[in-house]
Every structure is written in structure tokens, then in C-alpha cells.
Amino acid sequence: MPENKTPHSPTAAVDPRRWAALAVVLVAAFMDAVDVTVVHIAIPDIQAETGASTAQIQWITGGYALAFALGLITGGRLGDLFGRKRVFLVGVAGFTVTSLVCGIAGNPELLLAGRIAQGAMAALMVPQVLSIIHVTFPKNERGKVFGIYGSVMALGTLAGPLVGALLVEWNLFDLAWRPIFLVNLPLGVAGLLAGAWLIRESKADKAEKLDVTGVVLATAGLLMLVLPLTQGRELGWPAWTYLSMIGSLPVLGLFVAWERRLLARGGSPLVVLSLFERRSFAGGQGVQLLFGLASGVFFLAWTLYLQIGLGWSPLKAGLSGMPLSAAMMAGAGLSMQVLVPRFGRVVLQGGALLAAAGMAGFGLLAHHYGADIALWQTMLPLVPMGLGMGLIIAPLTDLILSEVPHEHAGSASGLTNTTTQLGQAVGVALSSVIFFGHLGSGDPASQVHAMPRAFNGSLWYVAAAFLAAFVLLFALPRRSPGTPSATGAVAEEREPAHAS
Incomplete structure (x- = not known):
């Protein structure tokens, strides 16, 4: 049979x-x-x-x-x-x-x-x-596939x-x-x-x-955390935003306790907590959070700097970001198909340093030229930043999912996307302290003269997030299980069909 x-x-x-x-x-x-x-x-x-x-x-x-x-x-x-x-x-x-x-x-x-x-x-x-x-x-084949995935996501983010x-x-x-x-x-x-x-x-x-109880607890906890982060700056950070964020911690703690109890009783939890016992998954989630945080701080400040601070049209501002998109696509493809199979984790760490260097370079240019900065000068530092982000984004996804059993692929994927979204929400919230703190009070449109200084100040925080990601990447394995080794031999595929 x-x-x-x-x-x-x-x-x-x-x-x-x-x-x-x-x-x-x-x-x-x-x-x-x-x-x-x-x-x-x-x-x-x-x-x-x-x-x-x-x-x-x-x-x-x-x-x-x-x-x-x-x-x-x-x-x-x-x-x-x-x-x-x-x-x-x-x-x-x-x-x-x-x-x-x-x-x-x-x-x-x-x-x-x-x-x-x-x-x-x-x-x-x-x-x-x-x-x-x-x-x-x-x-x-997944290395090539995740390289393509990273390129498409980079293109979509910048094409919007x-x-x-x-x-x-x-x-x-x-x-x-x-x-x-x-x-x-x-x-x-x-x-x-x-x-x-x-x-x-x-x-x-x-x-x-x-797991309906898990859905309710997770949704309530995330809502209490993400809603204030999303709307707090526009509302002037009223007291309820702080109370909501503090209150989210015990709710999320209760969610974790419920998931453990459900798993012990033989149920099917919403989040399989045992996934965090895998270095590639746990470390990758931390890097994903920092990646989202850096993106949240940068893209908001960058958009306001170009369109309000420099007075550029939406079309010109959009075109100025094309080198970032192209470099991210190139970095994603190069990392997965050429570099990661040969050098492993060090490629991601090199990408983090390259992205940090791009942000530092942009900061120096914005500080030196102020509102007189030229279009090509805004494009130049986006190339190393894009390459660095591309070197991270595609192999990171592969590393995170590399040790996840097929049984829990959806749960792991949803959690990974949530981590990125949470990081971006935190990044946008931090912009109220970083970018708008440098900008000063009042409508951003009336603070045009302070835009270059505020943007420059924000970039150093973005660079710091990439440097923190460089350090956290040491938690990941040197190589993803099953990737080609330095000698070109492909490891034997040993993926369990069931949860461990």
C-alpha cells in the first residue's frame, strides 16, 4: 500500500x-x-x-x-x-x-x-x-526564495x-x-x-x-500596547496611554500562562512557546523587533524632512528613495544566493554595520548642508543603508523559520510579522521623543527651519538600533541548518513533520 x-x-x-x-x-x-x-x-x-x-x-x-x-x-x-x-x-x-x-x-x-x-x-x-x-x-531552494521575497518586500515598501x-x-x-x-x-x-x-x-x-481564549488575551494585550504607541503622539500622550501600556504587561503575562497551561493539557495553543527555545527563532525575533524600530523612526522622519523640511513634491520625494529600494533588492538577492551560503551569520552582521554607516553618513550630510542639500546627496547614503537592510531582511526570515516544524509554520510566521509591526509602532512612538523633540512645539509645517536638525538627530538613533542588532545577531547560529556549507556541500534535510 x-x-x-x-x-x-x-x-x-x-x-x-x-x-x-x-x-x-x-x-x-x-x-x-x-x-x-x-x-x-x-x-x-x-x-x-x-x-x-x-x-x-x-x-x-x-x-x-x-x-x-x-x-x-x-x-x-x-x-x-x-x-x-x-x-x-x-x-x-x-x-x-x-x-x-x-x-x-x-x-x-x-x-x-x-x-x-x-x-x-x-x-x-x-x-x-x-x-x-x-x-x-x-x-x-529556500535561500533563493527568501532572497526573492526580501527583494519584493523592499520594492513594495518603497514603491508605496x-x-x-x-x-x-x-x-x-x-x-x-x-x-x-x-x-x-x-x-x-x-x-x-x-x-x-x-x-x-x-x-x-x-x-x-x-484557541479562542488565547486569541482574546493576545488581542487585548496587543491592543493595549499598540494603540497608545500608534495614537499617543497625535493625542499628546494623555494619561490613559501610559496606563494602557502598563496594563498590557499583566494581560500578556496572563496570555503566556494560559498558553503554557493549554499545552500541558494537550491542547493547541495560539503561540507555541517552545519555539522560543530555539536560538534561531528567539534571537531572530529580537533582531526583527530592532529592524522594525529602526524603520519606524527613519521613514517617518525621512518623509517629513523631504516634503516639509525641503519642500519637495511627493513625486520627487518618492523618486529620491528609489536607490534605497534598488539597493535593498540587490542586497537581499546577493545575501541569500551568494554570501550567506558561504559566510553564514556574519553577512547579516555586516549588513547591520553597513546600514548603521549609511545612517551616520546621512546624518553628517544633513548636518553640513541643511536645507540646501541636493537630491543626489540624499540618495548617496541610502545605497549602503539599502544594501545593509537587504543583507539582513531575507536571510533573517530564513534563519527564524529554519528550525520551525512545518506543523507550526503559520504560527511562527504570524508572530514574526507581529514582531516587525510592533517594532515599527514603537519606532513611530519614539519619533515623538526623538524627531519631534528636536523639532520643538507647534505644527511641523511651521518648524521648517528646524527640520534638518531634527532629522539629523533621529538618524543617530536609527544607527544605534542597527548597532544593537549587530550585537544581538550573535545569538543566532553561525549557519542556518540545511544551508550549503563553505565547501558547497548541502546538509541533509532533517525536518520533523510534527511538533517537537
């Missing part, structure tokens, strides 16, 4: 359509990466047409990120339990429908509701991307403002800002049809019921 081989079994045949399936999930990841930032460029047009208040605009931009961050862990676990392909397709369908809602919204209330729902659908869709990659590709600027300026079909959402419709429909055909289904061997 032939052996029954599940898609995630180590003895299962390699999926011949895996590269086509990869294209589908990467398009979904790209859509999310773009949608995180694309709306910022269109804020003036949205406010003018819909009459949205300042508070509503803040929630239109922050509501997506908040719903996304809160749902990632649950979304990843749902894929483990009920099928990664199934949950991915539900997420893509929901993301497409909510994009339509945002695109046709005639008032700020509907647009806000659409953005929050869009973030929730992204939380179903995005964790499946990494978990589908993890269970679909054999170890000897540029895509938004172009769509708003083109005013397609006289729709003003609406195409920034409507452009997702053809991509979503194509992704839904292609995904249903190309992606192979996979899920945990023993599909237990969802």
Missing part, C-alpha cells in the same frame, strides 16, 4: 508548480507592503474631498496598521489549523472587497471602516505567504509613496485619490483565481480547534 504523503511531510514530492505559486503569494505580499504606505501621499486629497477631520485622517492611516498587527498571530494560526491555502484565499478575497469599499467610499466613516477591515484581511493573507513558502519549498504620488497626479478617469485602492481589484481577482489553481493545500497534521 503506497505511503500517504501530506504536502508538509518531509517525504512528500516537491510541488512542480511551486514557482508559479510563489509568484501568486508574492503579489499578495507586495499589495500589502504598498498599501501600508500608499495612503500617506493621498491624505491632502482625501481630506479635501471627504471632509475628514484630523482625528479621522489619523485613523484612516493608523487603523489599517493596528488591525493588521492585532490579527497577524491569529491569522497565522488559522492557516495551520484550517489550511494555509484556504485562509490565504479568504484573505485575498476579503482584501480585494475591502479595497473596493475604500475606493468607492463617499464619506470618511466608510473609508475608515474599509481601512480597518482591509488591515484585518491582510492579517489573514500575509502570514500565509511565509508559511506557504516554508512548507512548499525544500531547504536547498511613489505609486501613490503617480496615481494621484495622473488622476485616472477623474477619480483623484481613489485608484490607490482600486488598483488592488485586478491584482486581487487574478491572485484569487491563480492561487486556487496553483497553490497546494497544507495544514497541521492534527488540526485542533482555535
Whole structure:
């Protein structure tokens, strides 16, 4: 009788359509990466047409990120339990429908509701991307795949403002800002049809019921932590923001206690805490947090510096970031396909130092030239920063997931994405102390003269975060299990099909 081989079994045949399936999930990841930032460029047009208040605009931009961050862990676990392909397709369908809602919204209330729902659908869709990659590709191909993934994410993050600027300026079909959402419709429909055909289904061997208590506790704890970090600066840090962040600690502690108890009773926890016993996973989460923190501080300060401090148009500001995107793509591909297989962890540490050097160089240029800095001078330090970030982002994902059993790929993926989102939220919150602290009180538009000094001050904190990541990377193994060795020999694949 032939052996029954599940898609995630180590003895299962390699999926011949895996590269086509990869294209589908990467398009979904790209859509999310773009949608995180694309709306910022269109804020003036949205406010003018819909009459949205300042508070509503803040929630239109922050509501997506908040719903996304809160749902990632649950979304990843749902894929483990009920099928990664199934949950991915539900997420893509929901993301497409909510994009339509945002695109046709005639008032700020509907647009806000659409953005929050869009973030929730992204939380179903995005964790499946990494978990589908993890269970679909054999170890000897994952280096190349994660290099491609890192390049696509880098492109999406930097393309958001540029895509938004172009769509708003083109005013397609006289729709003003609406195409920034409507452009997702053809991509979503194509992704839904292609995904249903190309992606192979996979899920945990023993599909237990969802840990509802864990979902409630995790969501409540993260909400109490992330909401103040997301909205605190705009609200002037009232007392409730501090109380909420302090209160999140016992709630998250209760969540950890519940997960341990559930696992001891033989249940299926939302987060498999034993994953943190693996150096690659635990250390990688810390680096991911610092990476998100550095991004949160840099991109907010950089955007305000270029558009308000230097008076550049959204399109010019977006174009100035293209070297960063190109360098990140090059670094991601080079690290996974050439450098990491030969040199291992030291490549990531070199990337951290390179990114820190880029930020220090940018700080020196901003300090010396002030508001007279030229376009090419703002581009120059973005090259080492982009290369450094690219050298980190792709292999870090591979290292984090390298020792994760297929059984828990979704949970690990959701937690990894949540860590990044949390880091970015902390980074944006720190900007109130770092960037806006240097800027002084009052509307940023009235503090143009202080922008270069505030931006310069922020960059040293970003450089410090990358230096801290360099140190923390020592916690990771020198090589990812299963990567080619220095002699070119590929380690034998030994992945358990079940949880350890």
C-alpha cells in the first residue's frame, strides 16, 4: 500500500508548480507592503474631498496598521489549523472587497471602516505567504526564495509613496485619490483565481480547534500596547496611554500562562512557546523587533524632512528613495544566493554595520548642508543603508523559520510579522521623543527651519538600533541548518513533520 504523503511531510514530492505559486503569494505580499504606505501621499486629497477631520485622517492611516498587527498571530494560526491555502484565499478575497469599499467610499466613516477591515484581511493573507513558502519549498531552494521575497518586500515598501504620488497626479478617469485602492481589484481577482489553481493545500497534521481564549488575551494585550504607541503622539500622550501600556504587561503575562497551561493539557495553543527555545527563532525575533524600530523612526522622519523640511513634491520625494529600494533588492538577492551560503551569520552582521554607516553618513550630510542639500546627496547614503537592510531582511526570515516544524509554520510566521509591526509602532512612538523633540512645539509645517536638525538627530538613533542588532545577531547560529556549507556541500534535510 503506497505511503500517504501530506504536502508538509518531509517525504512528500516537491510541488512542480511551486514557482508559479510563489509568484501568486508574492503579489499578495507586495499589495500589502504598498498599501501600508500608499495612503500617506493621498491624505491632502482625501481630506479635501471627504471632509475628514484630523482625528479621522489619523485613523484612516493608523487603523489599517493596528488591525493588521492585532490579527497577524491569529491569522497565522488559522492557516495551520484550517489550511494555509484556504485562509490565504479568504484573505485575498476579503482584501480585494475591502479595497473596493475604500475606493468607492463617499464619506470618511466608510473609508475608515474599509481601512480597518482591509488591515484585518491582510492579517489573514500575509502570514500565509511565509508559511506557504516554508512548507512548499525544500531547504536547498529556500535561500533563493527568501532572497526573492526580501527583494519584493523592499520594492513594495518603497514603491508605496511613489505609486501613490503617480496615481494621484495622473488622476485616472477623474477619480483623484481613489485608484490607490482600486488598483488592488485586478491584482486581487487574478491572485484569487491563480492561487486556487496553483497553490497546494497544507495544514497541521492534527488540526485542533482555535484557541479562542488565547486569541482574546493576545488581542487585548496587543491592543493595549499598540494603540497608545500608534495614537499617543497625535493625542499628546494623555494619561490613559501610559496606563494602557502598563496594563498590557499583566494581560500578556496572563496570555503566556494560559498558553503554557493549554499545552500541558494537550491542547493547541495560539503561540507555541517552545519555539522560543530555539536560538534561531528567539534571537531572530529580537533582531526583527530592532529592524522594525529602526524603520519606524527613519521613514517617518525621512518623509517629513523631504516634503516639509525641503519642500519637495511627493513625486520627487518618492523618486529620491528609489536607490534605497534598488539597493535593498540587490542586497537581499546577493545575501541569500551568494554570501550567506558561504559566510553564514556574519553577512547579516555586516549588513547591520553597513546600514548603521549609511545612517551616520546621512546624518553628517544633513548636518553640513541643511536645507540646501541636493537630491543626489540624499540618495548617496541610502545605497549602503539599502544594501545593509537587504543583507539582513531575507536571510533573517530564513534563519527564524529554519528550525520551525512545518506543523507550526503559520504560527511562527504570524508572530514574526507581529514582531516587525510592533517594532515599527514603537519606532513611530519614539519619533515623538526623538524627531519631534528636536523639532520643538507647534505644527511641523511651521518648524521648517528646524527640520534638518531634527532629522539629523533621529538618524543617530536609527544607527544605534542597527548597532544593537549587530550585537544581538550573535545569538543566532553561525549557519542556518540545511544551508550549503563553505565547501558547497548541502546538509541533509532533517525536518520533523510534527511538533517537537
